[in-house]
Amino acid sequence: MSYTAQQLSDHQDISDVIYAYCRAIDDNRPDDVVNLFTDECEYQYGGDLGSFSGKAYAYKFFRAGTDKIYKRSAHSVSNIEVTFTGADTAESVSYVSAWHEFHEDIANAWIFGRYVDSLSRTDAGWLIGKRRVDTMGQEDWPNQVSYMQRNVLPARSK
Amino acid sequence: MSYTAQQLSDHQDISDVIYAYCRAIDDNRPDDVVNLFTDECEYQYGGDLGSFSGKAYAYKFFRAGTDKIYKRSAHSVSNIEVTFTGADTAESVSYVSAWHEFHEDIANAWIFGRYVDSLSRTDAGWLIGKRRVDTMGQEDWPNQVSYMQRNVLPARSK
Amino acid sequence: MSYTAQQLSDHQDISDVIYAYCRAIDDNRPDDVVNLFTDECEYQYGGDLGSFSGKAYAYKFFRAGTDKIYKRSAHSVSNIEVTFTGADTAESVSYVSAWHEFHEDIANAWIFGRYVDSLSRTDAGWLIGKRRVDTMGQEDWPNQVSYMQRNVLPARSK
Numbered sequence: 001m002s003y004t005a006q007q008l009s010d011h012q013d014i015s016d017v018i019y020a021y022c023r024a025i026d027d028n029r030p031d032d033v034v035n036l037f038t039d040e041c042e043y044q045y046g047g048d049l050g051s052f053s054g055k056a057y058a059y060k061f062f063r064a065g066t067d068k069i070y071k072r073s074a075h076s077v078s079n080i081e082v083t084f085t086g087a088d089t090a091e092s093v094s095y096v097s098a099w100h101e102f103h104e105d106i107a108n109a110w111i112f113g114r115y116v117d118s119l120s121r122t123d124a125g126w127l128i129g130k131r132r133v134d135t136m137g138q139e140d141w142p143n144q145v146s147y148m149q150r151n152v153l154p155a156r157s158k
Numbered sequence: 159m160s161y162t163a164q165q166l167s168d169h170q171d172i173s174d175v176i177y178a179y180c181r182a183i184d185d186n187r188p189d190d191v192v193n194l195f196t197d198e199c200e201y202q203y204g205g206d207l208g209s210f211s212g213k214a215y216a217y218k219f220f221r222a223g224t225d226k227i228y229k230r231s232a233h234s235v236s237n238i239e240v241t242f243t244g245a246d247t248a249e250s251v252s253y254v255s256a257w258h259e260f261h262e263d264i265a266n267a268w269i270f271g272r273y274v275d276s277l278s279r280t281d282a283g284w285l286i287g288k289r290r291v292d293t294m295g296q297e298d299w300p301n302q303v304s305y306m307q308r309n310v311l312p313a314r315s316k
Numbered sequence: 317m318s319y320t321a322q323q324l325s326d327h328q329d330i331s332d333v334i335y336a337y338c339r340a341i342d343d344n345r346p347d348d349v350v351n352l353f354t355d356e357c358e359y360q361y362g363g364d365l366g367s368f369s370g371k372a373y374a375y376k377f378f379r380a381g382t383d384k385i386y387k388r389s390a391h392s393v394s395n396i397e398v399t400f401t402g403a404d405t406a407e408s409v410s411y412v413s414a415w416h417e418f419h420e421d422i423a424n425a426w427i428f429g430r431y432v433d434s435l436s437r438t439d440a441g442w443l444i445g446k447r448r449v450d451t452m453g454q455e456d457w458p459n460q461v462s463y464m465q466r467n468v469l470p471a472r473s474k
Contacts (some may be wrong), residue, residue, distance in 0.1 A: 004162075005163055008161070008164075008166050009160050009161040009166065010160075012160070012161050012166065013160045013161070016239060019203065019237040019239050020239070021280075022237055022253070023237070023239075023251070026294055026308075027308055028308040028309040028310075028311065029309050030311075034241075040180075046179045049286055050169070054179050063311065067311050072294060072295045072305065072308070073294070074253065074255070074270035074294040074295050075268075076234070076236045076237060076252050076255050077236055077237055078234075088188055097255065099268075099297070101295055108295070108297060111179075125160075
């Protein structure tokens with residue numbers, strides 16, 4: 001079998017962490033967002049949002065978004081692929097379609113991205129130790145985004 | 159392990175019920191929609207749609223939507239979180255991104271919601287005994303929606 | 317139990333194949349797309365895209381899309397329902413919400429579809445031997461689409 005019973009359970013636990021993130025973001029609970037990551041977690045959000053680490057800054061970052069910038073949001077995650085790199089460590093790639101309504105009177109906007117996460121099993125369950133966001137596309141996003149690189153194919157011979 | 163083999167199987171069964179709902183809605187099969195709920199199921203759809211219960215009313219409700227109002231629809235469900243509250247009972251929260259095209263000549267519209275379901279194992283498999291829909295957002299929805307409450311954070315001290 | 321441990325592992329493997337397809341499409345890696353299908357795979361994409369089979373044509377088809385037509389894309393798959401038809405064969409239905417940005421200066425567009433797949437276990441793991449795409453809806457799609465048939469209900473008696 002490709003997945004052991006333990007791995008299937010871990011796969012579900014890891015999905016649960018990613019879903020809990022979305023619910024906490026969309027509920028405007030930045031404390032609960034931050035608690036899904038390790039204290040030293042590295043965040044690479046790309047574009048204007050940049051990179052950062054550390055619990056205190058992460059809390060400010062998420063609070064700024066969920067409370068001050070976004071009036072409403074919906075983060076739908078799908079396509080979760082998990083690769084186990086050890087008994088207690090995993091890498092995951094997932095897709096997020098994130099819709100946002102802003103406090104400011106501007107158009108609602110979508111981001112289509114990927115969460116590229118490194119996770120580990122801790123005493124508090126699986127936590128995210130590194131998250132990179134790759135942006136595949138956007139619709140009406142008000143700020144500059146940094147798109148992920150797509151593969152470049154060689155020209156076809158005639 | 160967080161999930162036993164039985165729970166992983168139940169988790170998949172519960173997901174299958176939620177997906178069967180979407181397919182039956184999008185196929186315009188209201189009979190099959192209603193059969194995924196218990197006879198006494200309570201539905202709390204919110205906003206103009208209100209709350210109701212009972213199989214007969216539910217059938218009329220879903221038929222009105224899938225046959226008379228919507229010309230086409232696509233209900234994508236993700237972020238399924240299941241909490242087992244007993245050997246044969248569970249609560250689930252899932253995200254739905256529901257796109258609709260109307261018979262009426264108005265703009266297509268999205269609802270971004272959550273299904274908050276209570277389920278139980280019956281002789282006919284897992285069924286939904288209560289469904290509440292929380293609305294996170296919408297795009298061009300033609301009727302009044304009742305948004306779910308987001309958390310209110312205390313003002314930051316200086 | 318509805319699902320054996322083997323089936324839960326296979327279910328995850330099958331989901332992984334479908335997700336790998338999306339990532340390869342969105343990354344512009346048509347070679348990797350084609351390798352997820354059997355050599356004789358039948359593709360029924362519907363509408364202007366038509367039906368085809370065979371590895372060589374499939375490669376040209378996907379390359380045309382991912383490299384020449386689409387500048388960016390995001391294929392979010394959800395609602396994966398798997399039916400095992402034997403120890404090494406399965407049918408699956410899944411939902412795709414596929415957002416596209418074009419090289420041409422036209423509006424971004426969504427397709428809301430279903431992948432109806434026949435899969436089998438091979439020496440290279442689970443592969444897709446037949447894929448039909450049913451289109452539930454679209455937003456700004458530049459070409460003619462062939463919509464899936466919805467169920468027709470008998471008129472209600474008075």
